[in-house]
Amino acid sequence: MLFNLSLRIKLPLLGAALILVTALALSTSFLYQTWEAVRRDTFKNLNDLGQTMSRALFPALLHDDIWRAYETVSLPFKDSESAQAESLIVLDAKRRVFASSHPEKHPVLSELASLGADFATLDRDIAAHPEDQILTVERDSATHLFIVIPIESDTIRLGSLIVSYDNAWIRQRFIEFIERAAWITLLILAVLLPINWYWGRRMVAPLQEVTDRLSQISGGEPPPLDPKLYPYNDEVGALYLAYGQLVEEMKEKIVLKREVVKHERMAAVGRLTASIAHEINNPLGGLLNAVSTLKRYGSADPLNQKTISLLERGLTQIKETVAALLVEAKITSRQLTPHDLEDVRVLVSPGAHAQNTRLLWKTALSAAVPLPSTPIRQLLINLTLNAIQAAGNDGQVEVNLHAGETELQIVVENDGEGLSPAVRERLFEPFAQVSEHGNGLGLWVCYQIVTQLDGSIRAESAGPLTRFVVTLPLSESSER
Template identity: 55%
Template sequence: MRLFDLSLQFKMPLWGGGLIIATALALSTSFVIQTWDSLHQEIHKNAQDIGRTMARSLFPVMLHDEVWQAFEIVSLPFAAIPSAALAESLMVLDSAARVYVSSRPEDHPVLSPLASLGGELAELDRAFPRAPDADVFVLDNGQGQHIYVTLPIVNDGVRLGTLVVAYNKSLLWQRFTNLLGNALWVTLLVLGVLLPISAYWGRRMMQPMRLITERISRIGSNEFEALDASLYPYKDEVGQLFSAYADMRSKLMEKAELEKEMIKSERMAAVGRLTASIAHEINNPLGGMLNAISTLKRFGSPDPVMQKTVSLLERGLSQVRDTVAALLVEAKVKSRPLSPTDLEDVRILVNHAARKHATQLSWDIALPEAVTLPSTLVRQVLINLLLNAITAAGQGGQVALRVHTDAHGVSMVIQNNGKSLSPAQLGRLFEPFTQFSDNGNGLGLWICYQIVTQLGGTIQAESDSVLTRFSVCFPLNSSETP
């Protein structure tokens, strides 16, 4: 796997850590360069300070050829001036470039030509300027062990000699490595603090992104999982992405619910058309068969066996006729407007079944006056739903009816505390011949659905571990008493 294909929860800390390390290396490199330059500048300044201090003292001493006093002068900085500790030795040359006096006479004998001392000093003899107006000269051979700084001893344009300050590179490197070590420890300390912070914030920033990615990847399987807004309560781009996902989830859920309702409506309409066409096709021969049986009973043989057989056929065909009639639900019947008295009648009609099952009925009716709904059909819907609820609640159960009106229509809610319905049962609840109990023919809820939809209303069912609830809404603005 390529680096750029890694998850952002890994790439963000890696990129952040890489930038921190690169920044630390750049700063450390800059510090090293500045430190090295500062040490060189410190050497030059140290040499100039020593030269200017001693030049005035050495000129009269050399003028009077007082060698011992000159030796005391060049030896004094190593004991009296702490900053001179950078220098390894001081040496005074006369005008002929011979050693006049040195802080280390054992290494630089008096009156020894500088060139005779060999090595780096011979190279210095060839390189340093001897003019009276010469400036400070520095010899720093990359292969050598010392850095030499020469300063002319001049007064009133007369040059009596040259002061040579020698610095050992090992002391310079020792100081440089000490400073470099301190800088390295500080850099590691900063990295030790910043890298964990970068890793934490990288994961903290990418966790919401990872959750949104997981949720979006599961949308195709119709899983619309919500995201806890407290995971990222901020209003930046990630927070806006959280809000956009919540809006998208809400709209997709509405779309899925709408599609579900459309499919259900189309399925119910198709079933309705199919059952109606079948019922019509059955009714024609069924009517003829019932007429033939009626004629046979009236004019046929009085034989008891035949009469009994004919009666059995008539009852069976009558039951078929009733079933077919149930499949041809029509809301176009003459009926008066629905009034509070009709709801009281419904209560009286279902009381017998409620007492039989010891069911506790709860009645909450807010219907102040008659409304433009066909009372016969609405009563049929309520009776079917209430009887189903009493049966579902079981022995000693509870059933509640709540009816109220507003400017838009009449709402009715029937609920019971019986056994809950599964999602599969809820999906096929209003289809004909769908039985969820041993009693009935599975047409009661189908009839309710047909009546409600033909009156322009809606009927819905929901069930959980506590209650099963049927909600019916009848519009008043489009409903008229037939």
């Protein structure tokens, strides 16, 4: 059906139909008015001609001068090839032909009724019509139009003048008007229809763009629209603006959803690892005590001592890993001071010097802030050492710390290799190793610390530059 077609087709078609209907209505009205004007002008011209001729014919009839009457009625047909009347017939008082512009068709002294069916009907109309009035005879079935004008003076009527007109001439003239109107209409349509088709598709194209993008919403984040495609402030422009707002809101919701899923996953992993670590800690402590006792009181055999030392180092490594999984920020600790930051700088500097990494330390902490110093120190050490390892030889690490009125911001960036989107997606999960160094717990510990302090941490990577941004709120509740 027409109404189920695409607007790209339907709108131009409806516009074309409207143009055609309008053109047809205007043409019909114009032709009707033209037809009426042609008939009106024809009647007026014939009537004026007849009255002029009737006054000139009175002396000829008065003196019974047939030749003079013939010359008078023949005069209009001599100088013009487009005479309005077909013929002029002069009748005497007995309705016989006295003179005619075409005597071969209308012989002198012929009875009017004998000239043909139309003239026979006209003869009866003249007989029934008042003698002193002009008679106009027009019938749809007749081939001729007649105007009968009395030839009289001072109420003395000598005869009548019949102005005969062929209806085919009116039709021919009207057909000429129709042809001209048709060509003009076709010319107008040839101009308007392509314009209508162009503007119809031009108006629908922006709507099609919106429709195509809305259909992609179910697949994820909808693609944005180029505002240059429709830079106007009408209803379609408002639709573009609303679509842009929808895209921005969906982006925010998608990001929020990812963060919620990520936080839930991290919380679940944290609870699982913490419970496992607690279960491991008890037997692990017993094993270390047993190894220590065996090392002190056992056999002094070098092979036994070597084996015991190997066991002790392995169990110690397990203990350190478990300790990392049991990180707690909510511990009793003094507030963070500028001395803590200086201690961290001293602790991480040897690692930077060892691989010739340039360390830029920019901290703007002039007084203590209400944050626990121990987890913040651990957080800052982990982020800085990771950055130094990522920067590599001859790299650069920059640490910025700024305390505002409501929050503390820590920014640690390096110019080593960038992080891929896949790595950033699971960056803060336990054992998600970014490099070949470490066990993948450092960033997870940082995430746990930040989360327990009601802050946020994010990683940004553009080219070789990687940046970690930590934001921690400053409040009385932050003081542990």
